[in-house]
Structure formats: C-alpha cells, structure tokens
Amino acid sequence: MNGVTVSTTVNGDAVQFVCPPSESLLDVLRNRLNLTGVKEGCGTGDCGACSITLDGRLVCACLVLGAEAEGREVGTVEGMSENGELHPLQVQFIENAALQCGICTPGFLVAAKALLERNPNPTEEEIRYGLAGNLCRCTGYDKIVRAVQAAAKIMRKGRKS
Amino acid sequence: MRFESPTTTKAAVSLLAAEKGVSHVLAGGTDLLVRMKMGAIEPDLVVDVKRIDTMAALTVAASGVHIGGAVPAAELGESEKLRTLWPGVVEAANLIGSDQIQGRCTVVGNLCNASPAADSVPALIAAGAKALVIGPNGKRRVSVDKIVLGPGRTSLGHGEFIEAIVLPARAPKSGDAYLRFTPRTEMDIAVVSAAVNLTLARGVVKTAKVVLGAVAPTAISVPAAARALIGTKLDDAALEKMAKACRAACNPIDDKRGTVEYRTKVAGVLGRRAALLAFERAGGRK
Numbered sequence: 119m120n121g122v123t124v125s126t127t128v129n130g131d132a133v134q135f136v137c138p139p140s141e142s143l144l145d146v147l148r149n150r151l152n153l154t155g156v157k158e159g160c161g162t163g164d165c166g167a168c169s170i171t172l173d174g175r176l177v178c179a180c181l182v183l184g185a186e187a188e189g190r191e192v193g194t195v196e197g198m199s200e201n202g203e204l205h206p207l208q209v210q211f212i213e214n215a216a217l218q219c220g221i222c223t224p225g226f227l228v229a230a231k232a233l234l235e236r237n238p239n240p241t242e243e244e245i246r247y248g249l250a251g252n253l254c255r256c257t258g259y260d261k262i263v264r265a266v267q268a269a270a271k272i273m274r275k276g277r278k279s
Numbered sequence: 280m281r282f283e284s285p286t287t288t289k290a291a292v293s294l295l296a297a298e299k300g301v302s303h304v305l306a307g308g309t310d311l312l313v314r315m316k317m318g319a320i321e322p323d324l325v326v327d328v329k330r331i332d333t334m335a336a337l338t339v340a341a342s343g344v345h346i347g348g349a350v351p352a353a354e355l356g357e358s359e360k361l362r363t364l365w366p367g368v369v370e371a372a373n374l375i376g377s378d379q380i381q382g383r384c385t386v387v388g389n390l391c392n393a394s395p396a397a398d399s400v401p402a403l404i405a406a407g408a409k410a411l412v413i414g415p416n417g418k419r420r421v422s423v424d425k426i427v428l429g430p431g432r433t434s435l436g437h438g439e440f441i442e443a444i445v446l447p448a449r450a451p452k453s454g455d456a457y458l459r460f461t462p463r464t465e466m467d468i469a470v471v472s473a474a475v476n477l478t479l480a481r482g483v484v485k486t487a488k489v490v491l492g493a494v495a496p497t498a499i500s501v502p503a504a505a506r507a508l509i510g511t512k513l514d515d516a517a518l519e520k521m522a523k524a525c526r527a528a529c530n531p532i533d534d535k536r537g538t539v540e541y542r543t544k545v546a547g548v549l550g551r552r553a554a555l556l557a558f559e560r561a562g563g564r565k
Contacts, residue, residue, distance in 0.1 A: 161316055177382040181308050185327075248378060251377020251378050
C-alpha cells in the first residue's frame with residue numbers, strides 16, 4: 119500500500135493515521151480510529167448517517183477522502199458530550215424517544231448541532247429543511263423534530279444564564 | 280491511485296499535464312467520490328485543489344465577483360453582499376443537495392459535472408458568468424455556456440480545469456432569479472428550471488437573459504424569451520410572449536419524472552415566474 123500519512127485533529131485531539139489515498143474519511147474514522155459512532159448508510163452522500171464536521175462545516179464523511187483531513191479539524195458524535203455529560207440534543211433524543219434502531223442517530227445529532235449553532239431558534243419547517251440530508255426509516259421524523267425543538271429551547275436558556 | 284494537494288494552480292497544472300493515466304480534480308468531491316465508489320471511474324491521480332488560495336477565495340464587489348473553484352456552495356449563501364448582488368445565482372447554488380452536500384459542493388464542480396439539470400448553471404449563464412480555465416497551454420476566459428457540450432461532456436482539454444467563476448460588474452437596478460420544479464420539496468433534481476437576469480432603465484427592462492435547465496442536453500439560453508421582456512414592464516402580453524418562447528425552445532427527455540409535454544409547459548410557467556421575481560428584485564414596479 120502506498121499509504122498517505124495524515125496528521126489531523128479529531129474532537130480536539132491530535133491524531134495521526136496512514137491510509138490508502140482512495141480511502142474515505144468515513145472508513146478511516148470507523149476502521150482506523152475506532153470512532154464507530156459515524157455510520158455508513160448509503161456511502162454516496164444521500165442519507166447523512168456519516169455526518170461529521172470538517173473545519174466546522176457539516177459534511178458527509180463518505181464524500182471526504184481520509185487524505186483530505188490533513189491539518190483540518192474533524193468533529194464526530196463522540197465529541198458531543200462534555201465532561202461525561204450528554205449534550206442537550208442527546209438528552210432530548212432520549213427523552214423524546216427520537217430513535218428506534220439508532221443507525222441514523224449520530225448523523226442526526228451532528229447535523230442538528232450544526233443547525234442550532236447557525237440558527238438557535240429554528241421553526242419546525244427550518245428544522246425539517248435543515249435535516250433533509252438525514253434519512254430515518256423508523257421514526258417518521260416527528261419525534262426527531264420535537265427533540266431538536268426541545269433541545270433548542272434548553273440551549274437558548276443556557277445561553278442567557 | 281495517487282493523491283496530491285498542491286498549493287498553486289501552476290503545480291496543479293503540472294501534475295495533471297504529466298499524468299498519463301486517468302486524472303481528476305477534487306474540489307467538493309460530491310460527484311467525484313460517488314463515481315469512484317460506484318466504480319464508474321478509477322483515477323490514477325486525484326488532485327485536491329482546496330489548498331490553492333485563489334481557488335478557495337470568494338471576493339464579492341459590485342465591480343465583479345470571483346468564486347474560486349473550491350469554494351463550497353454554503354459559503355455563497357453566507358455572503359450577504361453576494362445575496363444582495365446576485366440573489367438568483369445564490370439561490371441556485373444553495374439548492375444543490377442537503378446541508379451536508381452544501382458544505383462541500385462547488386459551482387465549478389456543478390458546471391463540470393455537466394448534468395443537464397445542474398442547478399447553478401442556468402443562473403450562471405443568465406448572469407453572463409465567465410470561467411477562468413487554466414491548463415498546460417496557459418489561461419483562457421470562457422463564457423460559462425461554452426463549457427458544457429452535452430450530458431457529462433465539457434470542452435475542457437487534457438490537464439485543464441476551472442480556477443474560478445467570474446461574475447461581471449453589476450449595474451444598478453438589476454435583479455436575477457432561479458426557480459426549479461422538483462416532484463419533492465427537497466433533495467431532488469430539477470425536472471425543469473429557469474433563470475432570468477435583467478436590468479431596468481426608467482422602469483422598463485433594458486437588458487435581459489433567460490436560460491432554461493433540464494429541458495435539453497445542456498442548459499439553453501432563450502434569446503427570443505429575453506427579447507419579449509425588453510422594453511416592457513412585464514405586462515401580461517410580454518409575459519405570455521416570453522412563456523411561449525420558452526416552450527418553443529424546449530427539447531426535453533421523456534421519463535417518469537416528467538413527460539415532454541409536462542416539462543415544456545412548466546418551462547413557460549417557471550420562466551414567467553422567474554422573470555417576475557427578477558423584475559421585483561431589480562426594483563421594478565408594474
């Protein structure tokens with residue numbers, strides 16, 4: 119293998135890995151860095167199960183090469199909790215039963231976090247459009263939308279105090 | 280496969296020109312990586328252009344706009360100045376895919392992928408955009424409508440790529456708009472689309488450009504539709520004449536997503552609505 123050596127930052131930690139030049143960042147995260155929160159659904163950018171942030175921008179890890187991560191900052195669902203405390207979105211996904219099989223959940227959480235950072239008080243329509251790149255075949259989406267609304271409310275209060 | 284991420288266009292040109300096998304430019308990768316995954320292409324060389332400063336740059340002014348070939352579509356929507364100057368170009372670019380895709384996809388990639396249904400292309404052509412093409416024989420400036428030859432085919436030669444898209448100086452009292460029809464409300468590909476760009480003088484349309492997407496092998500300009508608008512305040516007769524010209528220009532495919540008859544009719548409807556929206560944005564009053 120003529121591997122590429124990559125130095126990057128994942129969830130704030132400096133990380134180095136070697137991968138074939140054609141390997142996706144999704145495969146790197148899952149198989150080389152053991153960050154299995156990021157899921158492979160379609161592998162073609164349609165389902166959002168592999169949603170991560172790359173230099174703060176929401177992207178599908180399946181549509182990024184591992185080699186592209188050199189010097190960038192990668193954020194995954196594993197970086198959402200802080201000091202052992204779940205992120206308000208994670209708490210509200212549990213409270214609102216916004217998941218069943220769970221495969222889409224990490225992607226939804228990462229995408230919802232990116233959405234709320236950009237728009238702390240989204241309407242239901244804005245949430246539905248904002249999360250249109252994430253597919254869920256279990257919940258029918260309604261509980262996910264409610265969970266995001268509930269988390270947004272809590273996060274807005276947190277910001278004021 | 281080799282992966283290279285040069286920091287200058289010169290280095291990128293050398294890498295691409297020297298490659299004897301299959302080489303591809305990687306900007307957003309939202310088409311390229313899918314094609315690699317499907318096995319449709321097996322590149323020997325992939326050149327990531329995102330570390331080239333001029334290609335990652337977006338500069339916006341009324342005197343002209345430079346959209347680097349590696350600028351993600353999301354960034355266009357984040358520029359208030361660009362949204363004000365070229366709302367049609369921005370809304371077209373922002374309709375491509377989900378937020379995840381927006382974080383990566385580029386208008387240059389949308390253009391070079393050469394899909395007849397590409398959202399940003401009709402808006403760029405209507406805007407009079409130029410592509411800055413760079414390659415082993417130097418640089419050339421090409422009208423965007425000369426890039427796509429047919430589905431999946433471009434006029435770019437071996438080793439050539441598009442460094443940036445340039446939008447011309449924006450005259451006061453100008454407006455543009457892009458509308459598309461899709462069976463679903465989101466995450467879908469245009470069945471028909473229409474872009475209109477116009478400038479007013481003393482309340483009437485002075486110059487106009489009308490471009491349709493997804494109704495022919497490439498996006499098509501419809502000069503007859505533009506002429507129908509010039510000298511008017513978009514009265515009903517002018518709009519009907521324009522819609523008729525749009526319908527006459529259509530040469531669409533017939534498939535389950537839209538029949539020829541349906542696409543042709545909707546082209547007239549969208550052309551009319553896009554014209555009204557562009558007119559309103561230019562400050563026009565009927």
